[in-house]
Amino acid sequence: MNNISGLILFMNIIEEQINNAAKLLVKSRFAVCLTGAGISAESGIPTFRGKNGLWRKFKVEDLATPEAFNRNPKLVWEWYRWRMKLIFNAKPNPAHYALVDLENMEILKCIVTQNVDGLHTIAGSKCIVELHGNIRRARCINCNYKLIFEKPPEKIPPKCPKCNSLLRPDVVWFGEPIPSEALNMAFKMFSKADLALVIGTSGIVYPAAYLPYLVKENNGVIIEININRSALTRIADIYLQGKAGEILPKIVNLIRRKNY
Ligand code: APR
Ligand code: ZN
Numbered sequence: 001m002n003n004i005s006g007l008i009l010f011m012n013i014i015e016e017q018i019n020n021a022a023k024l025l026v027k028s029r030f031a032v033c034l035t036g037a038g039i040s041a042e043s044g045i046p047t048f049r050g051k052n053g054l055w056r057k058f059k060v061e062d063l064a065t066p067e068a069f070n071r072n073p074k075l076v077w078e079w080y081r082w083r084m085k086l087i088f089n090a091k092p093n094p095a096h097y098a099l100v101d102l103e104n105m106e107i108l109k110c111i112v113t114q115n116v117d118g119l120h121t122i123a124g125s126k127c128i129v130e131l132h133g134n135i136r137r138a139r140c141i142n143c144n145y146k147l148i149f150e151k152p153p154e155k156i157p158p159k160c161p162k163c164n165s166l167l168r169p170d171v172v173w174f175g176e177p178i179p180s181e182a183l184n185m186a187f188k189m190f191s192k193a194d195l196a197l198v199i200g201t202s203g204i205v206y207p208a209a210y211l212p213y214l215v216k217e218n219n220g221v222i223i224e225i226n227i228n229r230s231a232l233t234r235i236a237d238i239y240l241q242g243k244a245g246e247i248l249p250k251i252v253n254l255i256r257r258k259n260y
Contacts, residue, residue, distance in 0.1 A: 021223045022254040028195035035113045038200020042093040042245040064173050077156035080169045084152035092123035098248035100124045112186045114208045116171045129185045133171035190214040198224040203232035
């Protein structure tokens with residue numbers, strides 16, 4: 001088999017798998033979705049562990065732990081402000097909008113995201129669980145006052161307008177528990193699902209990475225979309241290798257045209 005025929009065969013396999021994914025989504029009773037940094041990569045937001053990923057350039061222990069914040073809140077805010085500038089300038093991409101379409105078709109019931117960029121909300125998704133918080137918000141370390149940023153803070157570290165204590169990014173740092181409301185909602189959604197889309201996550205950070213196993217325990221189906229194999233590919237019934245912004249709109253179009 002020469003390279004051309006090999007490539008054609010590969011493309012045919014992907015197309016067939018995309019058809020199967022569309023069919024399974026339409027047949028599903030309660031479909032949910034887990035997203036990671038990969039779904040926002042095409043919006044220009046760096047992932048954490050991919051090529052040029054944040055954790056390849058920066059040290060977690062210096063920037064994303066409560067200890068790091070206590071040691072040097074200014075350094076942590078400098079980094080978060082840099083990320084906020086990227087995120088405030090970013091727009092949702094076709095993958096985010098395709099999930100909105102699936103929700104409007106009443107196929108997708110809810111998204112659980114590990115992302116703190118808020119792009120699912122901006123795209124128009126309604127049911128979203130932000131497991132790791134949201135970088136557009138800060139909260140007071142003393143009175144828990146919450147502040148929503150319209151733009152990245154000029155003066156850092158920002159202070160609480162109520163009690164003048166330090167504000168911290170309203171995200172979940174390594175070693176911190178997931179807020180119980182978000183965690184309970186995520187487990188509730190995945191426990192009753194018969195299908196989960198797993199999009200753009202390396203699947204190594206828990207408890208998020210555990211959620212798809214709940215669907216498998218229910219004999220449900222896992223459809224993964226990722227440019228690379230992840231730690232969750234081994235439980236995926238369908239693994240679609242490619243960019244989420246290219247594959248998800250194809251699935252939506254097939255469903256829309258009932259052509260699967
Ligand atoms: N389309 C689909 N998948 C993609 C794309 C794309 N365009 N670009 C990258 N990916 C995949 C990568 O192959 C990788 O598997 O997205 C994944 C991103 O993985 P990580 O960078 O590890 O991000 P994530 O899984 O979301 O990290 C989980 O770790 O650092 C913490 O709290 C942070 O929420 C984050 C958590
Ligand atoms: Zn306060």
